[in-house]
Amino acid sequence: MTEAYVALEGGHVIEGRGRAPGTARGELVFTTAYTGYEESLTDPSYEEQVLTFSYPLIGNYGVREERFEDDRVHPRAVLAKELTADVAEWLESEGVPAVDHLDTREVVTDIRDEGAMKCGIAVGEDVTEEDALEQLEQCKAMSEHTDIGAQVSVDEVEVYGEDNNGETVALVDCGAKDSIVDSLLARDAEVHVLPYDASVADVEAVDPDVLFISNGPGDPANYEQAISLVEEFVEDTPVAGICLGQQIVAEALGGTTEKMTFGHRGVNQPVLDLESGQVVMTTQNHGYTVADPGEHLEVTQINVNDDTPEGIDGIEYDVITRQYHPEANPGPEDTLDFFDSVLEMADERATTQAVPADD
Numbered sequence: 001m002t003e004a005y006v007a008l009e010g011g012h013v014i015e016g017r018g019r020a021p022g023t024a025r026g027e028l029v030f031t032t033a034y035t036g037y038e039e040s041l042t043d044p045s046y047e048e049q050v051l052t053f054s055y056p057l058i059g060n061y062g063v064r065e066e067r068f069e070d071d072r073v074h075p076r077a078v079l080a081k082e083l084t085a086d087v088a089e090w091l092e093s094e095g096v097p098a099v100d101h102l103d104t105r106e107v108v109t110d111i112r113d114e115g116a117m118k119c120g121i122a123v124g125e126d127v128t129e130e131d132a133l134e135q136l137e138q139c140k141a142m143s144e145h146t147d148i149g150a151q152v153s154v155d156e157v158e159v160y161g162e163d164n165n166g167e168t169v170a171l172v173d174c175g176a177k178d179s180i181v182d183s184l185l186a187r188d189a190e191v192h193v194l195p196y197d198a199s200v201a202d203v204e205a206v207d208p209d210v211l212f213i214s215n216g217p218g219d220p221a222n223y224e225q226a227i228s229l230v231e232e233f234v235e236d237t238p239v240a241g242i243c244l245g246q247q248i249v250a251e252a253l254g255g256t257t258e259k260m261t262f263g264h265r266g267v268n269q270p271v272l273d274l275e276s277g278q279v280v281m282t283t284q285n286h287g288y289t290v291a292d293p294g295e296h297l298e299v300t301q302i303n304v305n306d307d308t309p310e311g312i313d314g315i316e317y318d319v320i321t322r323q324y325h326p327e328a329n330p331g332p333e334d335t336l337d338f339f340d341s342v343l344e345m346a347d348e349r350a351t352t353q354a355v356p357a358d359d
């Protein structure tokens with residue numbers, strides 16, 4: 001049988017069954033999602049992380065490309081109690097090491113107690129504990145991946161929905177999930193996907209009705225260019241953001257972000273809307289949070305479990321952001337109306353700013 005070792009920060013090594021060979025290192029996190037493994041594994045926000053599934057059986061409805069959120073698997077390695085052959089073969093074909101038959105309850109408890117941590121993985125015929133420990137030794141902290149956007153963003157501008165009649169969106173791609181673009185296109189928007197380090201001139205060339213900052217991996221403080229775009233455009237252009245996007249908007253407008261102990265990853269995170277009193281179920285994947293929104297932003301939605309900000313509005317600016325994933329892939333679909341709100345905000349601004357025609 002293929003050997004498999006997982007070395008946790010601090011040096012504790014766990015043994016499992018190898019399902020896809022290779023060595024890897026990354027920040028060890030867990031998701032409680034019991035469905036949507038294809039969406040999670042192709043979510044660019046998992047770049048440089050090792051994903052543990054706390055749900056015990058992963059892969060029981062196969063692997064289908066139409067459910068992918070990007071064209072490759074992003075976690076550096078995958079841990080589960082039991083992976084089906086479909087998923088194990090997919091991960092092997094992607095060169096992503098996978099381990100099962102390990103006690104994921106132990107792994108999750110460690111992460112919950114100690115926080116997201118560095119780890120090293122070695123899977124193969126002749127690998128040893130030492131190989132996993134060597135990977136651990138080389139593992140960087142997430143905040144040290146200072147240019148992580150380059151690993152997940154488009155290289156050049158991509159335009160979708162050119163025949164659509166709706167608002168023009170400049171989507172800054174810090175690792176955007178495909179279903180964010182799809183959600184905008186489904187509402188008749190023209191979407192210009194810009195590199196994560198797009199310049200002011202790149203955005204001006206689009207002349208967007210809304211500047212939209214996507215989700216993405218790593219520490220929001222490292223996305224300096226996207227932060228400066230928000231600072232530059234917020235007075236004249238509506239701004240929206242999802243997940244990393246919310247964090248970048250807060251960083252840009254005088255707020256602060258901080259790393260959480262182990263974050264929120266799952267598909268049933270409850271969120272309270274402070275104005276309506278309504279609770280919705282949400283999909284989440286983040287390890288950072290807005291600590292202080294600053295004086296230009298107000299928190300409109302909070303996580304029911306720990307009160308962290310889940311929705312933010314601008315006080316004097318047209319800004320609306322979400323910490324969770326309103327595009328709902330995988331579901332639940334309680335929060336799709338976020339995209340309607342963003343496009344309404346863009347439309348209102350476009351209408352009020354329209355220059356009246358000369359008589």
Ligand SMILES: NC(=O)CC[C@H](N)C(=O)O
Nearest residue numbers: 215216243244286287288
């Ligand atoms: N899904 C995301 O956009 C994640 C944002 C950020 N990388 C975090 O972990 O908090």
